[in-house]
Amino acid sequence: MSTHPLRAGVIGAGAIGQQGHIPGFQAAGVEIAAVCDSNFARAQEVAHKFNIPKAFADYRQLLAQPEIEVVSVGLPNALHASVTIDALNAGKHVLCEKPMTTSGAWAEAMIAAAKKNGRLLSVNQHMRFDRTARAMRDIVASGCLGRVYLAESKWIRQQGIPGFGSWFTNKDLAGGGALYDIGVHLLDLILHLLDFPEVVAVKGFLSGELGKQKIGLGGWGADRFTDGRFDVDDTAFAVLTLKDGAQIRLLVTWAAFGPPEDRVTLYGTQGGLDRSNFFSDSPSLKRYWAHEGRIVADEPDLSPYPNERAWIQAVDAFIKAVRGEAPLVVLPEQALQVVRILEAIAASAASGREVVLT
Numbered sequence: 001m002s003t004h005p006l007r008a009g010v011i012g013a014g015a016i017g018q019q020g021h022i023p024g025f026q027a028a029g030v031e032i033a034a035v036c037d038s039n040f041a042r043a044q045e046v047a048h049k050f051n052i053p054k055a056f057a058d059y060r061q062l063l064a065q066p067e068i069e070v071v072s073v074g075l076p077n078a079l080h081a082s083v084t085i086d087a088l089n090a091g092k093h094v095l096c097e098k099p100m101t102t103s104g105a106w107a108e109a110m111i112a113a114a115k116k117n118g119r120l121l122s123v124n125q126h127m128r129f130d131r132t133a134r135a136m137r138d139i140v141a142s143g144c145l146g147r148v149y150l151a152e153s154k155w156i157r158q159q160g161i162p163g164f165g166s167w168f169t170n171k172d173l174a175g176g177g178a179l180y181d182i183g184v185h186l187l188d189l190i191l192h193l194l195d196f197p198e199v200v201a202v203k204g205f206l207s208g209e210l211g212k213q214k215i216g217l218g219g220w221g222a223d224r225f226t227d228g229r230f231d232v233d234d235t236a237f238a239v240l241t242l243k244d245g246a247q248i249r250l251l252v253t254w255a256a257f258g259p260p261e262d263r264v265t266l267y268g269t270q271g272g273l274d275r276s277n278f279f280s281d282s283p284s285l286k287r288y289w290a291h292e293g294r295i296v297a298d299e300p301d302l303s304p305y306p307n308e309r310a311w312i313q314a315v316d317a318f319i320k321a322v323r324g325e326a327p328l329v330v331l332p333e334q335a336l337q338v339v340r341i342l343e344a345i346a347a348s349a350a351s352g353r354e355v356v357l358t
């Protein structure tokens, strides 16, 4: 049994580094030994703010610190794979941000590096850890919904194009827009709720009409209004067909001429589940079933599930796996499946044809 506390390095001192990784490590009792950001002033500022002893501009310097056993990667999406692979090769366990990376080939290389080095790799799909998501998963697993034949999910931001002109809206650095940024969350969540069924075909549609006009900017992003490049989608729609014929429908927008909405609905042969207003102060979860031929509903009891912020729980779950206290929750192979589907949605949108996955 190790006598010293686990020590972490935080790569990327931007929004998620500061709001998710650092508080998550601290809450899990992990000592943060170093922070890195190519914007060195930001790295130093964050080190000072959170009392972190070392700050670096180059992540390789952080990886060279022998006392660091785990790292988080909170960088622009296109950098996830190379930095994660370097970290695994340096013997660190890695919690990488979502999306895992921007291509299936990169995701496979990340998994191979984790295996080769015998280190844990996970992806911060924190939405799985929210209490409503935990309740939904348990309800689905209980079998009381019967066979889920349709899952519908929506995340409509009216005014939420993050970091306009930053890496977020640059296809080379982000891989995609709303699809890769928030579509990835809903996709992972639904696949997790359904226990990662096989997806056999994908039809996708992407649009970036509002972003091009600089309509709907707002929300997240540390670096804004840099070069003004916007060549990603602000709207993504997809229909996924599962092996048993069931369908998953996904609609996400960063910006839209319509009311903001978020909703995940599962329709089963024996019952249904509907979660909405997840991002408000009063999220709603309803369960539906049949009583004497009529559809009735109630609100599942959430009290058995922790009410801690999902970001904190996600980091905690990863650390528990590193410490050998619990199995890893977000498996890299699952994240690979999600990346392959994101790629298929983009390919289908570009060709106008359904993509069949083998």
Ligand SMILES: NC(=O)c1ccc[n+]([C@@H]2O[C@H](COP(=O)([O-])OP(=O)(O)OC[C@H]3O[C@@H](n4cnc5c(N)ncnc54)[C@H](O)[C@@H]3O)[C@@H](O)[C@H]2O)c1
Pocket (backbone or CB within 6 Å): 011, 012, 013, 014, 015, 016, 017, 036, 037, 038, 039, 042, 057, 058, 059, 073, 074, 075, 076, 077, 079, 097, 098, 099, 124, 125, 126, 163, 166, 181, 220, 221, 222, 223
């Ligand atoms: N899980 C979530 O809910 C969630 C929420 C927000 C962001 N994210 C993910 O986190 C990642 C970062 O997003 P963010 O919102 O924190 O972005 P951000 O722009 O706020 O921060 C990114 C940081 O990376 C730094 N950086 C860029 N290139 C670097 C390099 N080569 N070496 C070191 N530092 C470098 C930038 O200077 C910046 O400080 C993205 O993958 C995003 O999808 C996840």
